[in-house]
Amino acid sequence: MQMVILAGGKGERLKPITDTRPKPMIIVAGKTIVERLIEAGYREGIRRFVVVTGYMSDLLSKHVGEVADRLGVEVETVRQKEEKGSGDALLTASSSISEESLVVYGDLLIDDSVIKKVVSLRAPLIVGVRHREPWNYGVIVERSGEAVRVIEKPDPSEVKGETLINAGIYVLSPDMVRHVEKIQESPRGEIELTDLVEILHREGRGLRVISIDSSEWMDIGRPWDVLEANKRVIEKTPERTVLGEVEGSVTIKGPVYIGRGARVKGHTYIEGPVYIDEGAQVGPNAYIRPFTYIGKNAVVGFSVEVKASVVFEGAKIPHLSYVGDSVICEKVNLGAGTIIANFRFDEQPVKVWVKGSRISSGRVKLGAFIGGYVKTGVNSSILPGVKIGAYAIIYPGVVVSKDVEYGGVVKSSI
Known part of the structure; x- marks a missing residue:
């Protein structure tokens, strides 16, 4: 299994922290976000990594190269030419994906327990986590443990209480990755990786839904999230x-x-x-x-x-x-x-x-x-x-x- 890290986003919501660094290079208790992701994969036996870069690509590529040298692993960087969504980012890396892949968004703080659980299952899946603000994320619609589709940022009036959201973690086969080509541009001009969930379900190849605890996962998307992420690790x-x-x-x-x-x-x-x-x-x-x-x-x-x-x-x-x-x-x-x-x-x-x-x-x-x-x-x-x-x-x-x-x-x- 290889790990694919989608790390090309600009991180507009994280400014001014991202004025001078891409968001995967934000420091969390002494290590960057992307460094923590690579190390977590390494501890579970993964030795090949593909990192999709975009904003400040040269800086990020140099950094992950240094991490690779320190750990003795293979890290390939692939540059996303323009910021057109997570689906486009994965499509950019598709030629480098030759085996079952753990696909992870590059702005996540994830406990080792999550990576361990996902790697041990070795099956196509999507990870969900229950969240009190589901309208800021994609909500997973499931049936009998299988993902039917993901509703991106639903209206707050349509979701109540803690709801299962997309945690930004998948396991996909190379063939499933190629299906990203079938995704149509969203109204905001992006290729949304979450649309792949519905495509696979319609073809009878639905992704298994795995739920994790909110204490094991954190999306670092707003400036104050950097404080919370550091607290979680430092404590x-x-x-x-x-x-x-x-x-x-x-x-x-x-x-x-x-x-x-x-x-x-x-x-x-x-x-x-x-x-x-x-x-x-x-x-x-x-x-x-x-x-x-x-x-x-x-x-x-x-x-x-x-x-x-x-x-x-x-x-x-x-x-x-x-x-x-x-x-x-x-x-x-x-x-x-x-x-x-x-x-x-x-x-x-x-x-x-x-x-x-x-x-x-x-x-x-x-x-x-x-x-x-x-x-x-x-x-x-x-x-x-x-x-x-x-x-x-x-x-x-x-x-x-x-x-x-x-x-x-x-x-x-x-």
């Missing part, structure tokens, strides 16, 4: 692991991972679970609170408090800052005294602009999403739910209450 940290340097006056509570070359300076207080990656510098006098990930070679300096946040590689929060429930992308530099608020006065869930709509995150505590290479001046303040595009510059003393576009320059409060 499984079994014990304290210290491979770096920790000065004597540091206090560590609970399970904490400190990678090689990392340094935690004096009078820092860390409450696990926390993951501090290789080469990171923390402290002195820093306060790192649960469910925080600090990336490779990142700096969290003097009198900085970081709570339940994700700090990507090379980011710098050097001194006198508060970062709560936020995503700080690579090479960001927060000026001294930068504060990211994470709580509304009215105590209501924080709303975020996503693809032109302001939607509720469902989270009462939510900070900001700061794209790669952003710089903030001293004493700047960023309010809950704000997104700042990559390469933006925020001047000193500015209060940011609205989103900032890619490369934007903000000289006065907005």
Whole structure:
């Protein structure tokens, strides 16, 4: 069996995180999403992988090549020329599919138990998971354990309670993959892989439906999902692991991972679970609170408090800052005294602009999403739910209450 990872999507809903990286390269507790998928397949004996790329193809191809070299597996990358849906992505890879294939969407966090279950069955199937917001996904219609069709993003009035949705995981034979050619373009101009389900059912070759628990699966499609994904992985940290340097006056509570070359300076207080990656510098006098990930070679300096946040590689929060429930992308530099608020006065869930709509995150505590290479001046303040595009510059003393576009320059409060 081989694994096919559909990783060509642009990830518009995940901006500004995807301003500078494709969504399969988003970091989840020290590893990218696509790296975790390849490793999960490897642990179940899969040695050949096909990765369909698109947005930032060269960057993604290089990354999966490095993962392949480390694991000693074969990874072939195939570029999707234009973003025309998951069906088109699989069709792009069809010439590279010569055996039964585990097909997986490239923006999923999946427990090993799911891959193990699917691989062991070795039968054509589609995986479903019960979800409280089925209108955001494709709903599986089944009959006697067989998938009849998938209804994409049904009207909320038509679905009640937890409903079985398409988890984006299939097992397909090479012949089934070739049937993708029969799919007609959807009204939005895409080839939807989910239409294959109905085609196979009509031909008497319906896919078996396998249901998994929602705790085993997560779709990373919105900015705050990055926080939840990291939390899910970090909270499984079994014990304290210290491979770096920790000065004597540091206090560590609970399970904490400190990678090689990392340094935690004096009078820092860390409450696990926390993951501090290789080469990171923390402290002195820093306060790192649960469910925080600090990336490779990142700096969290003097009198900085970081709570339940994700700090990507090379980011710098050097001194006198508060970062709560936020995503700080690579090479960001927060000026001294930068504060990211994470709580509304009215105590209501924080709303975020996503693809032109302001939607509720469902989270009462939510900070900001700061794209790669952003710089903030001293004493700047960023309010809950704000997104700042990559390469933006925020001047000193500015209060940011609205989103900032890619490369934007903000000289006065907005």
